[in-house]
Amino acid sequence: xxxxxxxxxxxxxxxxxxxxxxxxxxxxxxxxxxxxxxxxxxxxxxxxxxxxxxxxxxxxxxxxxxxxxxxxxxxxxxxxxxxxxxxxxxxxxxxxxxxxxxxxxxxxxxxxxxxxxxxxxxxxxxxxxxxxxxxxxxxxxxxxxxxxxxxxxxxxxxxxxxxxxxxxxxxxxxxxxxxxxxxxxxxxxxxxxxxxxxxxxxxxxxxxxxxxxxxxxxxxxxxxxxxxxxxxxxxxxxxxxxxxxxxxxxxxxxxxxxxxxxxxxxxxxxxxxxxxxxxxxxxxxxxxxxxxxxxxxxxxxxxxxxxxxxxxxxxxxxxxxxxxxxxxxxxxxxxxxxxxxxxxxxxxxxxxxxxxxxxxxxxxxxxxxxxxxxxxxxxxxxxxxxxxxxxxxxxxxxxxxxxxxxxxxxxxxxxxxxxxxxxxxxxxxxxxxxxxxxxxxxxxxxxxxxxxxxxxxx
Amino acid sequence: xxxxxxxxxxxxxxxxxxxxxxxxxxxxxxxxxxxxxxxxxxxxxxxxxxxxxxxxxxxxxxxxxxxxxxxxxxxxxxxxxxxxxxxxxxxxxxxxxxxxxxxxxxxxxxxxxxxxxxxxxxxxxxxxxxxxxxxxxxxxxxxxxxxxxxxxxxxxxxxxxxxxxxxxxxxxxxxxxxxxxxxxxxxxxxxxxxxxxxxxxxxxxxxxxxxxxxxxxxxxxxxxxxxxxxxxxxxxxxxxxxxxxx
Numbered sequence: 001x002x003x004x005x006x007x008x009x010x011x012x013x014x015x016x017x018x019x020x021x022x023x024x025x026x027x028x029x030x031x032x033x034x035x036x037x038x039x040x041x042x043x044x045x046x047x048x049x050x051x052x053x054x055x056x057x058x059x060x061x062x063x064x065x066x067x068x069x070x071x072x073x074x075x076x077x078x079x080x081x082x083x084x085x086x087x088x089x090x091x092x093x094x095x096x097x098x099x100x101x102x103x104x105x106x107x108x109x110x111x112x113x114x115x116x117x118x119x120x121x122x123x124x125x126x127x128x129x130x131x132x133x134x135x136x137x138x139x140x141x142x143x144x145x146x147x148x149x150x151x152x153x154x155x156x157x158x159x160x161x162x163x164x165x166x167x168x169x170x171x172x173x174x175x176x177x178x179x180x181x182x183x184x185x186x187x188x189x190x191x192x193x194x195x196x197x198x199x200x201x202x203x204x205x206x207x208x209x210x211x212x213x214x215x216x217x218x219x220x221x222x223x224x225x226x227x228x229x230x231x232x233x234x235x236x237x238x239x240x241x242x243x244x245x246x247x248x249x250x251x252x253x254x255x256x257x258x259x260x261x262x263x264x265x266x267x268x269x270x271x272x273x274x275x276x277x278x279x280x281x282x283x284x285x286x287x288x289x290x291x292x293x294x295x296x297x298x299x300x301x302x303x304x305x306x307x308x309x310x311x312x313x314x315x316x317x318x319x320x321x322x323x324x325x326x327x328x329x330x331x332x333x334x335x336x337x338x339x340x341x342x343x344x345x346x347x348x349x350x351x352x353x354x355x356x357x358x359x360x361x362x363x364x365x366x367x368x369x370x371x372x373x374x375x376x377x378x379x380x381x382x383x384x385x386x387x388x389x390x391x392x393x394x395x396x397x398x399x400x401x402x403x404x405x406x407x408x409x410x411x412x413x414x415x416x417x418x419x420x421x422x423x424x425x426x427x428x429x430x431x432x433x434x435x436x437x438x439x440x441x442x443x444x445x446x447x448x449x450x451x452x453x454x455x456x457x458x
Numbered sequence: 459x460x461x462x463x464x465x466x467x468x469x470x471x472x473x474x475x476x477x478x479x480x481x482x483x484x485x486x487x488x489x490x491x492x493x494x495x496x497x498x499x500x501x502x503x504x505x506x507x508x509x510x511x512x513x514x515x516x517x518x519x520x521x522x523x524x525x526x527x528x529x530x531x532x533x534x535x536x537x538x539x540x541x542x543x544x545x546x547x548x549x550x551x552x553x554x555x556x557x558x559x560x561x562x563x564x565x566x567x568x569x570x571x572x573x574x575x576x577x578x579x580x581x582x583x584x585x586x587x588x589x590x591x592x593x594x595x596x597x598x599x600x601x602x603x604x605x606x607x608x609x610x611x612x613x614x615x616x617x618x619x620x621x622x623x624x625x626x627x628x629x630x631x632x633x634x635x636x637x638x639x640x641x642x643x644x645x646x647x648x649x650x651x652x653x654x655x656x657x658x659x660x661x662x663x664x665x666x667x668x669x670x671x672x673x674x675x676x677x678x679x680x681x682x683x684x685x686x687x688x689x690x691x692x693x694x695x696x697x698x699x700x701x702x703x704x
Binding site: 185189200202203204205206296297299300301321322323325327331334335338339342 | 603604607608610611612613616617620621622623624626678679680681682683
């Protein structure tokens, strides 16, 4: 209800909604939210710098507990992985204060990392958060792990109530990350030899579930491939090595079956996937060995990967049957290169969806900032309408209820039509930094205060 | 209706190929296929009439075969074999187009068919043909994907088509299903149907199907040889579809 309105407009609407007030009230209007990100990542900072300023989960917890040291912060999320350490801060916090806070956490003077720092604020900070979540800022383009790390960082901050006004930023960043992986091919197709072996085998054999694989060589590459294969629910995984002790050690870790090299011919016929990566100077898998082992089964699908240099597998094996595939390390790398090129082509699509998400985020943030002004303007107009109606009805006591309703409806319609254009304009201004002074001008022009309550009921 | 169906199937064939390169075009392939399919369905019901007619004229039988192939496409959309459409829809459009041209040159003949056995036989032959055509489409997909893998030049088909083993299995199963249905058709035909299907010609097709399955399951043929044989057998069977009733 309107308590008191004077025609001159010098007195306000008393329920704390809008008031005809001076500069003091205007200064109460909430300032636009400032979001910034400060950090270092693999692009500009070498590992020796990144490892000095990275934060462990315990340190991050302590940081959240001490976040009030940064005066003015209204939200804090810390993302620390092996490739990046980033502070997302909401509120009017000077860069110097964030750096001082960071120094106090890692006990490393800023001079040691300041040259590798990056900083962004506003839409650029939102854009950065989304690029990180989508994996296009990662060392391995399009990797999916970072999306989980961003989510974990957000949840960790949320658990201690540190997210504050960064909630919507991370909502949009996580959504952009999910969209990127769902709607584009940025995260698809292998970029490492280990993954490429699995991918290629699947392109021929379909699912590797209940298939048998044989890895010959338990060196670094053999271990890597065996670990990847072990994630595929194989029926059986054999690991053969010149030194049985080494194959036993790896087989024990993976739940596989160890073999000595001389036993390879006895199991090679069972294997759907054979990966050889020994340092032997000669052929480890010969044409005769495979031909004899596959007697009567030459038309079944098999994939041989020769990742050794010099080669372990006789190239003639690939000509034994059309269903036998043999790739050497160059062939696998060619696939990796094609996959990388494919991911690079997907970057443009990801960037486009990030532009959409940043815009949506800005619009939401802008709308939330302009909303009090719109409400205040509407409330003021409504209060004036109510007051003038009251006066008019007191001067026209003969009006019936029906006539009063018609007059009230007409004035409401006039008010709504008159307010429509300014409100549309203000919503548009809210996403344009250069138009922010216009919103302030509206506040001053109509002498509006901060108003977040609904309009009074007629 | 025929013009709408032709436009729909033509668009579906075009867009289904384009969507291999630009997945966002998939929706246009679906819309076009839907337009063609609905138009053809209406045409079958309103202009050709039900089973009595369309199972006894060439253009009627081809139309039903095309309708069934598109129905198969819709089923494939719900599975992991969505890319089938990029190969099946052009093949379907080719069948439809050839039939339209033939219909224009040679007006459709009404063929003699007496009794339910004749219709059952022809319906079974039709189902068998559809099965072999889809099998051949899987064979084409197999050959394309295998070529990229063997040449170590991974491109479109490497990324977009299912695994070779999956394609090979689908190829074999559909040929087996087609053969089983054709066996049933032969049994019905030999049981005394006064029929539009000549049992001896059906017998030749049956022997062809038997040969395909024998080399696959007894001779353990897989891969490109099997794919080529499947395509060849399907081509002969489709030629029969166009030629038998005429």
